[in-house]
Amino acid sequence: MPALVWMRRNLFNGIASSLATLVALYLLLRGLWAVLRWGVLDAVWSAPDGRTCRALGGGDGACWAFIGHWYRFIIFGRYPYAEQWRPALVIVLFMALVLASCDPRLWRRGALLGAIWVAGLALCFALMHGGVAGLPVVTTDLWNGLPLTLMLAVLGLVFAFPLAVLLALGRRSHLPIMRALSVGYIELVRGVPLITVLFMASVMLPLFLPAGVNIDNLARAQAALAFFYAAYLAEVIRGGLQAIPRGQYEAADALGLSYWQKTGRVILPQALTIAIPPLVNIFIAAFKDTTLVTIVGLLDLLTTAGNAITDPQWRGFYVEAYTFVAAIYFVFCFFMSRYSRSLERSLGR
Amino acid sequence: MSEVPMIALDRVEKRFGAFHALKGVSLSVARGEKVVICGPSGSGKSTVIRCVNRLERHDAGRIAVDGRELTDDPKQIEAVRREIGMVAQQFNLFPHLTVMQNLTLAPVRVRGMKPAEAEALALHFLERVHIPEQAAKYPGQLSGGQQQRVAIARALAMRPKAMLFDEPTSALDPEMIKEVLDVMVSLAEEGMTMIVVTHEMGFARRVADRIVFMDAGQIVEESPPAEFFSAPKSERAQLFLSRILGH
Numbered sequence: 001m002p003a004l005v006w007m008r009r010n011l012f013n014g015i016a017s018s019l020a021t022l023v024a025l026y027l028l029l030r031g032l033w034a035v036l037r038w039g040v041l042d043a044v045w046s047a048p049d050g051r052t053c054r055a056l057g058g059g060d061g062a063c064w065a066f067i068g069h070w071y072r073f074i075i076f077g078r079y080p081y082a083e084q085w086r087p088a089l090v091i092v093l094f095m096a097l098v099l100a101s102c103d104p105r106l107w108r109r110g111a112l113l114g115a116i117w118v119a120g121l122a123l124c125f126a127l128m129h130g131g132v133a134g135l136p137v138v139t140t141d142l143w144n145g146l147p148l149t150l151m152l153a154v155l156g157l158v159f160a161f162p163l164a165v166l167l168a169l170g171r172r173s174h175l176p177i178m179r180a181l182s183v184g185y186i187e188l189v190r191g192v193p194l195i196t197v198l199f200m201a202s203v204m205l206p207l208f209l210p211a212g213v214n215i216d217n218l219a220r221a222q223a224a225l226a227f228f229y230a231a232y233l234a235e236v237i238r239g240g241l242q243a244i245p246r247g248q249y250e251a252a253d254a255l256g257l258s259y260w261q262k263t264g265r266v267i268l269p270q271a272l273t274i275a276i277p278p279l280v281n282i283f284i285a286a287f288k289d290t291t292l293v294t295i296v297g298l299l300d301l302l303t304t305a306g307n308a309i310t311d312p313q314w315r316g317f318y319v320e321a322y323t324f325v326a327a328i329y330f331v332f333c334f335f336m337s338r339y340s341r342s343l344e345r346s347l348g349r
Numbered sequence: 350m351s352e353v354p355m356i357a358l359d360r361v362e363k364r365f366g367a368f369h370a371l372k373g374v375s376l377s378v379a380r381g382e383k384v385v386i387c388g389p390s391g392s393g394k395s396t397v398i399r400c401v402n403r404l405e406r407h408d409a410g411r412i413a414v415d416g417r418e419l420t421d422d423p424k425q426i427e428a429v430r431r432e433i434g435m436v437a438q439q440f441n442l443f444p445h446l447t448v449m450q451n452l453t454l455a456p457v458r459v460r461g462m463k464p465a466e467a468e469a470l471a472l473h474f475l476e477r478v479h480i481p482e483q484a485a486k487y488p489g490q491l492s493g494g495q496q497q498r499v500a501i502a503r504a505l506a507m508r509p510k511a512m513l514f515d516e517p518t519s520a521l522d523p524e525m526i527k528e529v530l531d532v533m534v535s536l537a538e539e540g541m542t543m544i545v546v547t548h549e550m551g552f553a554r555r556v557a558d559r560i561v562f563m564d565a566g567q568i569v570e571e572s573p574p575a576e577f578f579s580a581p582k583s584e585r586a587q588l589f590l591s592r593i594l595g596h
Binding site for chain 2: 247250251256
């Protein structure tokens with residue numbers, strides 16, 4: 001029995017080890033039991049209002065009825081209730097776009113991939129904004145919750161990535177001006193907290209614009225995120241570039257490939273593969289950092305959840321609200337983490 | 350036939366910081382000629398051929414390939430590189446591409462060949478280096494000798510007018526050296542212009558029209574192999590030969 005042998009070697013290897021295993025096991029089971037009781041056994045699944053829900057739960061159980069009442073607000077925020085099928089469709093579209101782009105076979109067909117993204121994003125925008133095909137217009141201040149969070153993260157990274165590649169190449173360029181510009185940009189952005197960049201985009205930028213010119217607050221925050229992420233991605237990509245042996249550059253040169261052919265066909269594919277783990281690390285961090293947009297008045301997923309618990313009828317169910325939001329974040333981040341591992345395996349030859 | 354040499358170096362100088370790597374090297378290689386460069390390590394052998402396709406920029410002197418002079422003009426450099434194949438000690442195959450993709454990349458991208466045409470050509474050269482069955486594999490799945498033969502086929506797929514070999518067997522296990530040298534011998538027999546930096550004196554004796562012996566950044570001696578091996582003129586060449594043939 002290999003399992004028994006393993007247990008004996010790793011869990012019950014002597015008196016102290018056995019004791020530690022039993023104590024840990026006890027604490028683990030107790031913790032799990034408490035969670036199970038709170039989340040399932042003693043939980044209240046439906047109730048007309050918060051007071052009834054508390055009474056039914058006896059104070060020990062979760063009140064999932066709160067989520068039942070408020071999940072649409074948490075996910076879609078103030079987007080008009082009757083039109084919420086539109087952001088729902090946008091969420092699905094976003095996920096489909098990302099999932100489709102996860103297939104390495106599509107990366108070789110850059111034009112097709114680009115066309116899919118342009119079409120997909122145009123469709124998303126049309127759905128969210130309306131004004132076409134008889135859809136009522138919904139202004140960007142009502143784009144809240146999960147669609148906003150996904151949009152900020154996905155678009156932020158999609159726009160940041162090409163810029164990051166150029167910055168990383170620029171930092172290793174032989175041209176002094178390119179190098180100075182890249183280094184200056186990266187160091188400047190990395191030296192400033194994201195909150196500051198968001199504030200600048202939201203509060204200071206309009207002061208510099210000529211009168212009458214008005215850029216949407218959401219667009220400004222979106223651009224700020226993209227420019228911010230680019231600096232971090234650039235450094236990770238530079239790390240990948242540095243790992244490519246000189247012989248690869250020389251072999252490409254010796255075959256007569258131009259700089260861009262060499263970079264696009266030989267160097268970058270290898271450098272980006274090497275950089276997958278730190279890249280995904282940044283993707284995950286960036287996804288969660290979008291919650292900071294709340295300070296410039298955007299209602300992302302975390303903020304809508306925070307707003308839901310201020311309702312007088314349902315005041316104070318913050319554990320339920322944040323558990324719900326945490327679960328959504330976890331699903332997305334866990335997917336990114338698993339995907340990066342499978343990608344490393346399939347590309348790592 | 351034109352009288353223009355395939356490769357001509359005229360008083361070429363190269364410094365790496367304080368190190369004077371090439372001290373006025375002049376060398377002329379005619380069309381179809383096979384030249385083997387030998388000499389102790391650090392003598393500048395590799396630097397010479399790396400200057401010929403501009404992997405290193407020479408500081409002074411002139412280098413011309415098929416009458417086209419190497420200048421700082423990138424167009425000129427790319428034109429020269431298209432006409433010259435290079436095989437390096439470390440193979441330098443592209444590990445993320447299959448053998449076939451390694452061979453078709455430059456013909457398609459640089460020569461503008463159609464993919465199907467490039468694949469047919471690639472297969473032809475893989476047959477010449479005796480490994481057509483490895484076309485779908487990745488370089489990491491091949492032995493060192495196989496990888497080096499793929500590297501030769503990759504250079505040939507550009508249909509170069511001349512080939513440069515920079516110690517092509519130095520990184521190989523002894524039992525794999527022969528398979529690579531055999532390919533190079535047959536290439537030489539077909540009339541390819543070649544400059545080979547190598548320590549394989551058997552190969553040099555058999556294939557070279559001329560042996561160029563270098564030491565300390567200079568060409569010390571140039572002679573046909575029979576003469577070089579039986580009666581080296583310079584003391585340094587005598588010492589070098591006694592060291593590498595002496596056991």
